[in-house]
Amino acid sequence: MANIFAVTNQKGGVGKTTTCVNLAASLVATKRKVLLIDLDPQGNATMGSGVDKYSCEVSVCDLLLGEASFDEVVRKTDPAGYDILPANAELTSAEVHLLQQGNGGLSLKTALSENQSKYDFILIDCPPSLNMLTVNALTAARGVIIPVQCEYYALEGLSSLIQTIEQISESINPDLQVEGLLRTMFDPRNSLTRDVSAQLTEHFGDKVYNTVIPRNVRLAEAPSHGLPVLAYDEKSKGSLAYLALAGELTRKNKKKKVTA
Numbered sequence: 001m002a003n004i005f006a007v008t009n010q011k012g013g014v015g016k017t018t019t020c021v022n023l024a025a026s027l028v029a030t031k032r033k034v035l036l037i038d039l040d041p042q043g044n045a046t047m048g049s050g051v052d053k054y055s056c057e058v059s060v061c062d063l064l065l066g067e068a069s070f071d072e073v074v075r076k077t078d079p080a081g082y083d084i085l086p087a088n089a090e091l092t093s094a095e096v097h098l099l100q101q102g103n104g105g106l107s108l109k110t111a112l113s114e115n116q117s118k119y120d121f122i123l124i125d126c127p128p129s130l131n132m133l134t135v136n137a138l139t140a141a142r143g144v145i146i147p148v149q150c151e152y153y154a155l156e157g158l159s160s161l162i163q164t165i166e167q168i169s170e171s172i173n174p175d176l177q178v179e180g181l182l183r184t185m186f187d188p189r190n191s192l193t194r195d196v197s198a199q200l201t202e203h204f205g206d207k208v209y210n211t212v213i214p215r216n217v218r219l220a221e222a223p224s225h226g227l228p229v230l231a232y233d234e235k236s237k238g239s240l241a242y243l244a245l246a247g248e249l250t251r252k253n254k255k256k257k258v259t260a
């Protein structure tokens with residue numbers, strides 16, 4: 001069984017996609033086999049991985065609707081080296097179809113069942129809402145990684161997210177847990193950042209990762225080249241931070257590597 005993590009926060013612009021792409025690349029750099037699932041119709045993780053969302057004839061949408069197989073949809077990223085299930089605007093229509101199906105929340109879990117054993121880690125990049133696509137991610141996942149930008153309203157949405165996670169773990173997916181909260185775009189010189197960070201630790205204790213992701217311009221530039229920061233500027237602070245996160249995640253989730 002792969003470690004399947006949904007990277008979720010219904011707030012937009014908190015660093016979900018940046019975390020998915022760069023954590024995936026960093027886990028590959030530590031010799032893990034990784035699948036990244038783009039579950040956001042914006043397709044930012046797809047483009048940021050160097051896959052052109054406009055030229056994908058099949059995408060994760062077709063997989064969720066049972067119209068294409070895993071092998072038909074999966075692509076290898078280059079040079080990062082992880083596999084990706086790409087997404088584009090078509091995924092919006094999948095959301096509507098899944099809502100109409102009685103068991104539409106199980107679609108991703110079912111699609112992964114035969115393929116997850118090929119991977120050490122599977123990361124799911126969620127859309128910025130608690131919709132049917134996010135429910136699919138939380139149903140398939142074992143853990144939730146919550147990127148949090150340490151700013152004034154950061155804590156506000158967290159309680160409804162935690163509630164949703166609890167509802168899903170009490171009903172359809174008892175294995176689901178919060179894997180960790182990740183402080184992103186961190187600026188230690190800013191007193192608000194320090195205050196919100198202290199509140200997070202107070203509320204969530206050791207669920208808050210020790211690793212913080214600094215605000216780093218290289219992280220913001222890399223996606224326009226279709227690259228993870230590790231391939232764009234491997235010595236940048238952003239690159240080192242995501243490598244550290246990969247280390248922290250791996251230590252927390254010790255598991256035998258997939259061989260062959």
Ligand SMILES: Nc1ncnc2c1ncn2[C@@H]1O[C@H](COP(=O)(O)OP(=O)(O)O)[C@@H](O)[C@H]1O
Pocket residue numbers: 011012013014015016017018019044128184185186213214215216217219220221223238
């Ligand atoms: N640590 C960071 N430092 C600088 N810019 C960042 C950082 N993390 C994310 N960004 C930028 O902030 C914006 C939002 O990040 P993104 O990962 O797309 O958020 P989300 O997926 O949650 O909407 C993007 O333009 C991204 O390049």
Ligand SMILES: [Mg+2]
Pocket residue numbers: 016017018040044126
């Ligand atoms: Mg995103």
